[in-house]
Amino acid sequence: MKNAILRESLSTFMHSITSQPLTLPILNNLTISQDQIELSKEVCDNIVRCRAYLDEKMKHSNMPIYGINTGFGSLCDVQISTDQLTQLQENLVRSHACGTGELVPKPIVKLMLLFKIKSLGNGNSGVHLATVQRLVDFYNLNILPVTYTQGSLGASGDLAPLAHMALSLIGEGEVWHEGEQKPTQDVLKEYDLKPIKLQSKEGLALLNGTQFMSAYAVHCLLKSYKLSYFSDLLGALSLDAFDGRLEPFDPLVQLVRPHKGQILTAQRIRAFLKDSPLISQPKAHVQDPYSFRCMPQVHGATKDALAHVCSVVLTEINSVSDNPNIFVAADKIISGGNFHGQPLALSLDFLKIALSELGSISERRTYQLISGQRGLPSFLVKSPGLNSGFMIPQYTAASIVSANKQLATPASVDSIVSSNGQEDHVSMGANAATQALKIVENVERILAIEMMNASQALAMRTLNTSPFLMQFLSSYRSEVQFMESDKPLYKEIKKTIAFMSSLDFDNDVLFEEIDA
Numbered sequence: 001m002k003n004a005i006l007r008e009s010l011s012t013f014m015h016s017i018t019s020q021p022l023t024l025p026i027l028n029n030l031t032i033s034q035d036q037i038e039l040s041k042e043v044c045d046n047i048v049r050c051r052a053y054l055d056e057k058m059k060h061s062n063m064p065i066y067g068i069n070t071g072f073g074s075l076c077d078v079q080i081s082t083d084q085l086t087q088l089q090e091n092l093v094r095s096h097a098c099g100t101g102e103l104v105p106k107p108i109v110k111l112m113l114l115f116k117i118k119s120l121g122n123g124n125s126g127v128h129l130a131t132v133q134r135l136v137d138f139y140n141l142n143i144l145p146v147t148y149t150q151g152s153l154g155a156s157g158d159l160a161p162l163a164h165m166a167l168s169l170i171g172e173g174e175v176w177h178e179g180e181q182k183p184t185q186d187v188l189k190e191y192d193l194k195p196i197k198l199q200s201k202e203g204l205a206l207l208n209g210t211q212f213m214s215a216y217a218v219h220c221l222l223k224s225y226k227l228s229y230f231s232d233l234l235g236a237l238s239l240d241a242f243d244g245r246l247e248p249f250d251p252l253v254q255l256v257r258p259h260k261g262q263i264l265t266a267q268r269i270r271a272f273l274k275d276s277p278l279i280s281q282p283k284a285h286v287q288d289p290y291s292f293r294c295m296p297q298v299h300g301a302t303k304d305a306l307a308h309v310c311s312v313v314l315t316e317i318n319s320v321s322d323n324p325n326i327f328v329a330a331d332k333i334i335s336g337g338n339f340h341g342q343p344l345a346l347s348l349d350f351l352k353i354a355l356s357e358l359g360s361i362s363e364r365r366t367y368q369l370i371s372g373q374r375g376l377p378s379f380l381v382k383s384p385g386l387n388s389g390f391m392i393p394q395y396t397a398a399s400i401v402s403a404n405k406q407l408a409t410p411a412s413v414d415s416i417v418s419s420n421g422q423e424d425h426v427s428m429g430a431n432a433a434t435q436a437l438k439i440v441e442n443v444e445r446i447l448a449i450e451m452m453n454a455s456q457a458l459a460m461r462t463l464n465t466s467p468f469l470m471q472f473l474s475s476y477r478s479e480v481q482f483m484e485s486d487k488p489l490y491k492e493i494k495k496t497i498a499f500m501s502s503l504d505f506d507n508d509v510l511f512e513e514i515d516a
Contacts, residue, residue, distance in 0.1 A: 014036050015037050016039075017037055017136075018040040018043060019042055019043065022314070024314065025511055028222055028511075034142075036139075036140045037114070037139055043123075045123075046121065047132055050123045050124060050125065050326050054126040054326060086199055088203075089198040093163050093166045093167055093170060094163075096163035097172075099150060099151035099152075099161055099164055100151060101148050101149045101151075102148070106176055108216055109145060110142075111211075111219060112214075113135055113138055113145075114139060115209075115214050116165070117139065119211065119317075119319065119321055120205060120322075124320045124326050125326065126326045127202045127205045131169065131202055137193065141191060143168070143175050143176075145174075146176060146181055147161050149434050153416065153423070153427070154210075154340075154344070154427035154429030154432075155339065155340050155423055155425070156208065156423055158210060158341075158430055159208075162206060162208075162209060166198075168184045169195070170196055170198060171194075205322045208321070209322045209339060210316060210341045210429070213429045214317050216348070217433060217436070221306065221309065224440060225510050226505065226510060228358070229510065231358045231447065232295070235292075235299065236268075236272035237272075237455065237469055238365040238366075238368075239269070239295075240273060240465040241465075242369060243285075243374045244293075245285075245287070246280075248266075248288070248292075248293045249269050249296060251266065253296075254266045254267075257297075259304060260303070260307070261303030261304040262300030262301075265303065269296070273469070276466035276469070277463045277464055278464065278465050291361050298357060298358075298361050302357055305354035307513065308350065309351045312344065313344065322339060323336060323337065341427035345411065345427035346412050348412075348432035349408075352432065353410075355436070355443050356404040358443055359397075359404055359439075360401050362447055363394070363398055363446055365454075366397055367398075370390050370394055377389075380453060380460065382484065383485075396449060400442045403442060410432070411429070411432035411435060412427060414431075415428065445493065445497060447500070452492055455473055480492050
């Protein structure tokens, strides 16, 4: 069968899901390599032990246990008979699969699968091993449930998005596979896989959890660390193009205000500009505008924000976030609130604000470069007036910066009552998550516009920048050429974004600030 052939061909490249935490470098490697995953023996034992405990408990007790033999939400006091428990769980999945809006990007759906596997693998959720293994199959076979961005309040877990994921396990709904959107049942038949028959607690364990928010958060973090690096790199390019001064990046300045991000930013920019004839030449001006001079402080504060967000998100993805939680050793089943997304909601809002500031200061540097100062022509073009040059890309960057300000308004300060008052405080972390992705994409566009302007300005200088930056510019110029006279620039923005996206970094470089 196709399933068996694929399993054999992929068995060489396996990442084992163990009790050890997932880290950002591990996740970055998995995202890039598309390696397969498998459950370790320890994780399998944890899952089997917990399920056996729950089955034994159900045999000898008629007590109502939330979500296992009761209804859900405000129906938690309605007890369900034993012969209806499978129907209860499958009804839960079907009724909650009511997402709408845009489709969740496929890489984020794949992270949702991974994080649900990790959470259930802790052995506190009471699911069957076969259910978790089916999630592993979906991950490895790249069968990605069609999921929607709208529907989660970020509190009772990401109910609607995770319901669409669970719907695929029971053979319903649609999935992405081999580049196409297909009915789940057709793809399952293709691999000779039968739909999972959910049993007590399983539907609730799949739906309760923060994996939608977490997947967005990790996806945004991986991109944010790359944008943080680019902000330093392009800031150094712009500084040299503006004939700026290096003194504000002196280690002595940073050591008397030793924020980690500030120190690393100044260190990076000094390294990028090492041996630059342009930065070393005598300057006619005493100081630079804040958008140049204060890069260590502004970029650095974003780095420190990323470090905090990273800590919260990694704690979350390595935790148990469904309800109720089963503790075999303590002989307890406890209904709590680990599905509440408040830690992620606050952190995602912080990420939104921190990333927006990288875009804001980048746009200001672009503005300075086109202003006709320090020997550069207005709008960085020959014959300004006849040519508008780089006048309008700055407009574009400015409009995106303002859009980011609107998106960065905290979602977590909002709440709304649901489920007949039972769920009376929610995090709105799912809204923060989707807003964060939009901001990340926007900041990439703003930085692309800065790169276009800085490279154009540097080409108009008689002296070169550093060997490192010259090599970087040489690669860029193979994609985007110097602009002699006016032409439509939307294509150049697209090419620049593609160039930035194509660059890969070693984990040691990309996550340098985590250990700084």
